[in-house]
Amino acid sequence: xxxxxxxxxxxxxxxxxxxxxxxxxxxxxxxxxxxxxxxxxxxxxxxxxxxxxxxxxxxxxxxxxxxxxxxxxxxxxxxxxxxxxxxxxxxxxxxxxxxxxxxxxxxxxxxxxxxxxxxxxxxxxxxxxxxxxxxxxxxxxxxxxxxxxxxxxxxxxxxxxxxxxxxxxxxxxxxxxxxxxxxxxxxxxxxxxxxxxxxxxxxxxxxxxxxxxxxxxxxxxxxxxxxxxxxxxxxxxxxxxxxxxxxxxxxxxxxxxxxxxxxxxxxxxxxxxxxxxxxxxxxxxxxxxxxxxxxxxxxxxxxxxxxxxxxxxxxxxxxxxxxxxxxxxxxxxxxxxxxxxxxxxxxxxxxxxxxxxxxxxxxxxxxxxxxxxxxxxxxxxxxxxxxxxxxxxxxxxxxxxxxxxxxxxxxxxxxxxxxxxxxxxxxxxxxxxxxxxxxxxxxxxxxxxxxxxx
Amino acid sequence: xxxxxxxxxxxxxxxxxxxxxxxxxxxxxxxxxxxxxxxxxxxxxxxxxxxxxxxxxxxxxxxxxxxxxxxxxxxxxxxxxxxxxxxxxxxxxxxxxxxxxxxxxxxxxxxxxxxxxxxxxxxxxxxxxxxxxxxxxxxxxxxxxxxxxxxxxxxxxxxxxxxxxxxxxxxxxxxxxxxxxxxxxxxxxxxxxxxxxxxxxxxxxxxxxxxxxxxxxxxxxxxxxxxxxxxxxxxxxxxxxxxxxxxxxxxxxxxxxxxxxxxxxxxxxxxxxxxxxxxxxxxxxxxxxxxxxxxxxxxxxxxxxxxxxxxxxxxxxxxxxxxxxxxxxxxxxxxxxxxxxxxxxxx
Numbered sequence: 028x029x030x031x032x033x034x035x036x037x038x039x040x041x042x043x044x045x046x047x048x049x050x051x052x053x054x055x056x057x058x059x060x061x062x063x064x065x066x067x068x069x070x071x072x073x074x075x076x077x078x079x080x081x082x083x084x085x086x087x088x089x090x091x092x093x094x095x096x097x098x099x100x101x102x103x104x105x106x107x108x109x110x111x112x113x114x115x116x117x118x119x120x121x122x123x124x125x126x127x128x129x130x131x132x133x134x135x136x137x138x139x140x141x142x143x144x145x146x147x148x149x150x151x152x153x154x155x156x157x158x159x160x161x162x163x164x165x166x167x168x169x170x171x172x173x174x175x176x177x178x179x180x181x182x183x184x185x186x187x188x189x190x191x192x193x194x195x196x197x198x199x200x201x202x203x204x205x206x207x208x209x210x211x212x213x214x215x216x217x218x219x220x221x222x223x224x225x226x227x228x229x230x231x232x233x234x235x236x237x238x239x240x241x242x243x244x245x246x247x248x249x250x251x252x253x254x255x256x257x258x259x260x261x262x263x264x265x266x267x268x269x270x271x272x273x274x275x276x277x278x279x280x281x282x283x284x285x286x287x288x289x290x291x292x293x294x295x296x297x298x299x300x301x302x303x304x305x306x307x308x309x310x311x312x313x314x315x316x317x318x319x320x321x322x323x324x325x326x327x328x329x330x331x332x333x334x335x336x337x338x339x340x341x342x343x344x345x346x347x348x349x350x351x352x353x354x355x356x357x358x359x360x361x362x363x364x365x366x367x368x369x370x371x372x373x374x375x376x377x378x379x380x381x382x383x384x385x386x387x388x389x390x391x392x393x394x395x396x397x398x399x400x401x402x403x404x405x406x407x408x409x410x411x412x413x414x415x416x417x418x419x420x421x422x423x424x425x426x427x428x429x430x431x432x433x434x435x436x437x438x439x440x441x442x443x444x445x446x447x448x449x450x451x452x453x454x455x456x457x458x459x460x461x462x463x464x465x466x467x468x469x470x471x472x473x474x475x476x477x478x479x480x481x
Numbered sequence: 482x483x484x485x486x487x488x489x490x491x492x493x494x495x496x497x498x499x500x501x502x503x504x505x506x507x508x509x510x511x512x513x514x515x516x517x518x519x520x521x522x523x524x525x526x527x528x529x530x531x532x533x534x535x536x537x538x539x540x541x542x543x544x545x546x547x548x549x550x551x552x553x554x555x556x557x558x559x560x561x562x563x564x565x566x567x568x569x570x571x572x573x574x575x576x577x578x579x580x581x582x583x584x585x586x587x588x589x590x591x592x593x594x595x596x597x598x599x600x601x602x603x604x605x606x607x608x609x610x611x612x613x614x615x616x617x618x619x620x621x622x623x624x625x626x627x628x629x630x631x632x633x634x635x636x637x638x639x640x641x642x643x644x645x646x647x648x649x650x651x652x653x654x655x656x657x658x659x660x661x662x663x664x665x666x667x668x669x670x671x672x673x674x675x676x677x678x679x680x681x682x683x684x685x686x687x688x689x690x691x692x693x694x695x696x697x698x699x700x701x702x703x704x705x706x707x708x709x710x711x712x713x714x715x716x717x718x719x720x721x722x723x724x725x726x727x728x729x730x731x732x733x734x735x736x737x738x739x740x741x742x743x744x745x746x747x748x749x750x751x752x753x754x755x756x757x758x759x760x761x762x763x764x765x766x767x768x769x770x771x772x773x774x775x776x777x778x779x780x781x782x783x784x785x786x787x788x789x790x791x792x793x794x795x796x797x798x799x800x801x802x803x804x805x806x807x808x809x810x811x812x813x814x815x816x817x818x819x820x821x822x823x824x825x826x827x828x
Contacts, residue, residue, distance in 0.1 A: 179638070205638070211668070216627050216661025223631020223645075226616055227566070229638055250621050251628060258607035260600035261823035263617070295824050319826040 029106070030079045034088075034099040037068045039277045040329055044068050045093045046101060055083050057104060064090075064101075069332040070193050079104045156339040161331040163305040164194050164270075167312035168232060170341045172202055175230060178316055179206040181221055182234030182271075191236045192272060192331055218244030218269070222251045225267040225321075232316060235271035238287045238325065252321035253296030268315045270324035273301070274365060274416045275464055277329065281452035284460075286417035288364065291323040292394045292426070298347055299393040301325040303368035305335030307391055310345025318347060325393075327366045350397035352404070356386035359474050360404040362427050363414040364390040367465060371414055374470040383478055393423060401427065402434040409440040410477040414465050419447040441477040446470055508558075508717060510785035516558060516716045517776045518794055520550040523575040524773060525802045526584055527747075530574065530591055534751045538810060539591045543605045546575035548746040551772035552678050553579040555719025556646055559727055564643035566636070568616040568629040570650060571606035572678075572745075580615040582608075584801060588809035596812030600819060623649060623656030626675070630662040633673035633736070644672040644730045652683025654697050660704075663736070667704040670735035674726045675701070677738065678713065680745040685757040698740025706736050713741030714770045717779065744770070 034044060045067040051057055057077040064075040084105035088095055095101065158166070172178045179202075184191045186199040186209040199207040210217040214235065221231040235241045241248065248269060255263045274286045291299045298320055302308040308326070315322040353368055354375050361371045368389045375385040386404050390397065405411050411431055413424035424445035431443050449463045475481040508516070527545040534543050546553075549572075557567075557579045569576045577587050582598065590597025590608050598608040606620040616632060619625040629647025636643040653659060654677055666673050677697045681688055688695050698708035707729070711722040719741065726737035744766045748755040755763075780786060786794075 177638075211661075211664055213661040213664065215658045216630075216665055219624060219627025219658060220631035220634055220662070220665060223568075223616075223628035223633075224635045224638070225631070226628065227632045227635025227639075229635050246621055246624060247627065251619070251624055255607075255609075255617070256826065257823045258599055258603040259609040259617070259823075260598065260602050261826075262599075262609050262611055264826050298825070319828060 029084065030081070030104045031100040032063075032075075032077070032102045032104060034095045034097050034101050035066065035075065036097040037066060037073045038070045039279050040332070041068045041070075041097060043094050043096045046088050046090055046095055047072060049086060049090050051083050053083055053086055057081065057083050070191070077104060081106055156337050157334050158305055158337050159332055159334050160302070160305050160308045160326075161192065161194055161196075163309035163335070163337045164312055164326065164331075165196055165198065166337075166339075167309045168195070168316070169198060169201065171313055171316040172198075172206060174341075175316075177228065178230045178232065179208065179224075180232045180234060181208045181210055181217060181224075183210055183212055183236050185209060185234050190234070192328060194234070194331070214240050214243035215247065218247040219251060221267055221269075222247050222255075222265060225252075225265045226255075226263060230266045230316065232268045232270060235269060237276070237283060237328070238271050238273040239283050239285060241269065241271070241287070248291070248297075248321070248323070249294055253294050256320070257296060264319050265321045266319045268312070268318075268322045268324055270312070270315075271326060272328040272331075273325035274327050275329075275448070275453060275460075278455065278457070278460065279453075280455040284453035286325075286365075286415060286448065287323075288325060288393050288415065289417055289422045289426075291325075292396075292423060294394075296321065297394060298322045299325065300347065300391065301327075301365040301393050302391065303330070303353075303365055303389050305333075305337040307345060307351075307389070309337050310343055311347065311391060314344045314347050317344070322347075325365065330366050330369075333369075345391065348392050348395050348397060350391055350400040351389045352386060352400065353389045354385065354387040356384040356408065358384045358386075358408055359410040359412065359478055360386050360388060360401070360408045361412055361414060361470070361474070362388045362390065362401055362404075364393060364423070365416070367414045367416060370465060370467060370470060374467050374474065377467065377471060378474055381475075381480075383474060383480065385474060390423075396426065396430070398430055398434060401430060405431055405435040406438045409438055411439070412444045412446060412470070412473045412477055414446045414470060416448045416464060418450050419445055420450065422447055441479065444473040444477055446473045508720065508779075508783075510780075510783045512558065513776065513780045513783050514785045514794070516554050516720075517773070517780050517791075518798065519554045519557075519579055520716065520773050520776055521795065521798045522584070522801065523547075523550045523554070523578050525798050526578060526588070526805065527574060529802050529806050530588070531747070531751065533588075533592065533806065533809070539605070540593065541604055542571065543591065543751045544572040544749065545745070545747045545751070546572055548766070548772070549678055549680060549713065549741075549743045550575060551716040551719055551776070552676065552713045552741045552743055553648070555716040556674075556676060556723045558716070558720040559723030560646065561643070561727075562614070564614075564636075564641055565727070566614045566616055566629075566632045566643060566645045567648070568625045568632060568645065569618070569648035570622065570625055570653060571618070571620050572650070573606065573608065573618045576648065577608055577610070577613075577615055577618075580610065580613045582610050582613050582615060584805035585808040588805040589812045592809040592812070593814065594809060594812035595815045595819075596808060600823075601815040602819065602823065623653035623658050625649060626653065626656070626659045627662045629675075630666050630671060630673055630736075633666060633671040633730075634669070636672050637669070642731065644674055644727050646674050646676055646727075648676045648678060650683065651677065651679040651681065651688050651692065651697060652686070654679075654700060655683075655691060659700075663701050663704045663706055666736040667701070667706050670733055672730040672733070673736040674723070674730050675706075675736060675738045676741060678741050678743055680743050682745070682749065682757065684749040684753070685755075687757065696740065698738050701736070701738045706738055708738035708740060710740045710742060713743030714766075714772045714775065716772060716776050 047065040081104040221233040632645035
């Protein structure tokens with residue numbers, strides 16, 4: 028009996044990967060548990076083990092191939108005496124059946140360059156530096172560390188492991204263990220230690236593996252980092268960046284899937300940033316590191332692997348406190364941030380086909396909010412919706428609603444509608460998880476409602 | 482890919498020292514006089530603060546240091562004030578005065594005036610002076626411990642030779658973040674001396690009722706941090722222990738814990754009736770172990786001065802405190818425009 032080896036999903040957000048290396052050849056005898064290949068996921072290079080005993084009959088995907096969709100057959104293990112031809116026929120037949128496998132053809136093609144990934148956002152920067160958000164964040168830190176000796180990175184798995192999400196790749200090698208520091212799993216402790224180091228004249232970048240774990244450290248973020256400048260009458264600046272993945276991940280349920288934007292946005296003394304594109308990620312992180320104040324830098328795990336055109340000028344920064352109009356429009360303003368900007372742009376394209384021209388505002392900075400850009404857009408379109416992954420109650424959308432009323436009440440032709448994460452803890456099941464998050468249908472419905480076209 | 486084996490060195494087992502070090506009479510008569518003066522200043526200052534609180538000149542929480550003066554004065558006597566840093570909890574007036582901060586500025590902060598160290602925006606629990614290497618003044622029990630550990634981290638990173646003296650009480654010693662700090666400080670050999678001021682009551686809960694191991698100096702044992710129990714009512718014992726601990730931390734060997742046996746005469750804060758202990762207990766400590774009586778005797782034994790000289794010091798200190806009190810009442814309230822300043826550093 029032949030058993031296919033499928034491209035495995037080796038992380039919660041992995042949809043495709045690279046077959047780095049085969050460690051066995053066709054015709055080799057393999058036993059269950061033998062390491063047969065190395066697979067690069069969106070986070071790390073992982074070992075693939077055989078799950079059956081037998082002979083490695085045929086390799087379908089050659090090493091070096093990138094962009095292999097999860098569940099694509101990559102090889103087959105046969106019993107010793109099995110006829111290989113029938114196995115291959117069987118597999119190719121299966122692959123043609125609709126819905127049985129995702130894009131097997133893609134896997135068998137030649138290695139693809141990563142630049143073929145969708146480029147989102149419209150930039151006119153005169154550059155062609157196509158990198159992932161992950162690389163943009165790494166480059167931002169590396170550039171700032173080269174310029175300022177007092178900048179260092181502290182967090183779980185940031186050094187030898189090169190980041191749980193591979194953000195700090197190569198940094199230990201370049202900057203050494205004095206400046207790239209693995210911590211024990213001790214969020215409350217290392218967040219406080221970072222604050223102390225900032226008071227002591229350094230510029231720490233503290234990585235939370237995800238912001239879910241920053242709740243263990245909340246007291247230091249708010250009471251120690253944010254408030255001390257005020258309580259000291261201006262003496263005790265705290266130049267620190269707390270960064271990490273925020274928002275909904277995939278398939279990790281309620282404790283690991285949550286947007287903290289509105290939590291931190293509430294706190295005077297903090298700056299809160301939420302990048303969407305690679306340009307945002309790099310330019311905002313550089314600004315955050317240079318800023319003399321405590322900055323909460325909310326990244327998004329699902330965006331890490333997305334590719335954008337990013338300026339590679341080491342002096343490039345994105346200003347804190349300024350939103351970006353990602354798409355100009357005339358009929359409705361869509362205010363959003365982080366990964367939801369992508370959803371908004373997608374919805375705007377669909378709406379354009381239905382004759383509704385949406386303006387999409389990427390907030391970039393959650394605190395201080397760029398009220399001017401929001402209000403000017405509403406004055407132009409007279410209609411507004413907000414989109415966020417977070418919960419509706421006292422969320423960022425609630426704040427946009429308040430701003431709309433306080434500054435643009437007379438310009439509104441319809442009440443603001445909020446598209447939010449549903450008001451429930453994040454469920455695990457795929458269908459429920461999808462239902463709990465904003466999607467293109469919800470956005471389109473909200474836009475049509477405020478345009479009275481529903 | 483085979484995982485790389487950890488290159489980190491094994492933490493060496495360190496012995497926890499069980500007893501106070503033997504006293505070495507190393508202080509000069511002049512130094513003894515200074516300790517007396519500094520401790521007396523703290524006591525008179527705190528008494529005045531208590532008085533002003535009673536007059537509603539000081540609001541909110543006000544935690545007095547009376548009884549514990551020998552701890553911070555002894556430690557400052559052992560420190561290199563040029564480079565070493567100090568951080569503590571909300572019972573912080575004594576630490577500020579011992580760090581040579583101006584009593585006027587401290588008292589004016591207590592009264593919430595613009596002449597205070599935080600322009601009246603911090604109050605009793607939140608005062609700082611970068612100039613004097615005093616990093617607060619922290620209101621959340623135990624939060625200063627990782628922050629102090631971070632100051633130690635910065636000393637090491639900048640190679641400035643300084644040590645951070647991180648003070649906390651017996652109550653804070655049960656906070657999880659204290660143990661998280663011990664672990665990192667020992668793991669990375671950070672120059673930190675943890676000074677546990679065991680005044681026997683965490684607000685109203687005695688150490689016996691809160692701590693499974695009441696020998697707080699040994700709390701670092703699990704992390705390989707040496708500790709020593711110190712008579713915190715004796716400024717010279719504190720100084721000797723401080724010298725040893727600071728030398729250890731400064732040499733790059735890592736943190737050290739000093740368990741100061743001390744006592745606060747007043748309630749936890751001004752609003753604490755202190756019904757959890759007897760009057761007799763308090764007066765026994767006052768009469769038998771008072772740190773100022775003790776340093777006074779040291780002064781006289783060393784013939785640093787005579788009764789007349791001490792009287793002169795008493796009167797100078799009183800004057801200093803009454804000037805601080807006057808300043809604190811005369812200094813104007815912060816301008817209303819200060820409401821929206823110092824939230825962020827403008828760039």
